[in-house]
Amino acid sequence: AQSVTQLDSQVPVFEEAPVELRCNYSSSVSVYLFWYVQYPNQGLQLLLKYLSGSTLVKSINGFEAEFNKSQTSFHLRKPSVHISDTAEYFCAVSGGTSYGKLTFGQGTILTVHP
Amino acid sequence: GAGVSQSPRYKVTKRGQDVALRCDPISGHVSLYWYRQALGQGPEFLTYFNYEAQQDKSGLPNDRFSAERPEGSISTLTIQRTEQRDSAMYRCASSLSGGSSIEKLFFGSGTQLSVL
Numbered sequence: 001a002q003s004v005t006q007l008d009s010q011v012p013v014f015e016e017a018p019v020e021l022r023c024n025y026s027s028s029v030s031v032y033l034f035w036y037v038q039y040p041n042q043g044l045q046l047l048l049k050y051l052s053g054s055t056l057v058k059s060i061n062g063f064e065a066e067f068n069k070s071q072t073s074f075h076l077r078k079p080s081v082h083i084s085d086t087a088e089y090f091c092a093v094s095g096g097t098s099y100g101k102l103t104f105g106q107g108t109i110l111t112v113h114p
Numbered sequence: 115g116a117g118v119s120q121s122p123r124y125k126v127t128k129r130g131q132d133v134a135l136r137c138d139p140i141s142g143h144v145s146l147y148w149y150r151q152a153l154g155q156g157p158e159f160l161t162y163f164n165y166e167a168q169q170d171k172s173g174l175p176n177d178r179f180s181a182e183r184p185e186g187s188i189s190t191l192t193i194q195r196t197e198q199r200d201s202a203m204y205r206c207a208s209s210l211s212g213g214s215s216i217e218k219l220f221f222g223s224g225t226q227l228s229v230l
Contacts, residue, residue: 004156006156009154036221041223042223043117043118043205043207043220043221043222043223043224044157044205044207044219044221045221046218046219049218090156090157092156099217100145100147100162100207100209100217100219101147101159101162101170102149102157102159102219103159104156104157104158105156106154106155106156107154107155107156
């Protein structure tokens with residue numbers, strides 16, 4: 001069985017400040033890790049993923065996440081946020097026979113204030 | 115189509131009625147997934163298909179829930195004798211491959227079901 005815990009339900013920050021959204025997981029098998037983002041009135045979109053290799057993965061819009069196996073974490077970070085980053089962020093894991101069968105965390109609402 | 119399309123966008127029904135939720139995946143996508151998302155929670159897996167074959171239905175909460183994808187494209191999630199606890203956002207996603215490799219899921223905007 002797998003589970004994902006996102007430690008913060010809401011994170012308010014000011015524009016251009018750094019942000020970290022925390023994610024911890026538990027699994028009895030090797031996992032693949034994902035961050036999805038949901039903008040208002042839209043479907044979830046893949047932000048970045050860790051499959052193997054380098055533990056630091058990056059998205060095209062400046063987010064990065066680091067897989068830490070010993071701490072079973074996959075925290076999402078951005079050094080300087082924009083108003084447009086306001087959204088809900090979901091951490092997810094998959095493993096087993098279907099890699100589209102995801103276990104999601106509860107979500108973190110990131111609100112960027114001017 | 116350009117993306118995953120779900121209809122209706124909103125569905126309000128009375129307790130005890132049956133509802134059918136539709137998902138039209140991206141053309142050519144092999145895999146189709148259904149998730150349910152309660153308010154304040156992350157999406158929860160319900161079931162998935164490769165082509166027309168239902169591969170895993172372990173997430174369906176009880177036998178009132180069923181899904182089909184008869185021609186390997188459009189899928190319908192049916193909830194019989196709806197209950198208030200069925201109220202949630204129902205999300206559909208599709209991916210290009212058959213679930214045996216890491217492929218990005220493309221999500222639709224969802225159907226918000228409210229059972230009164």
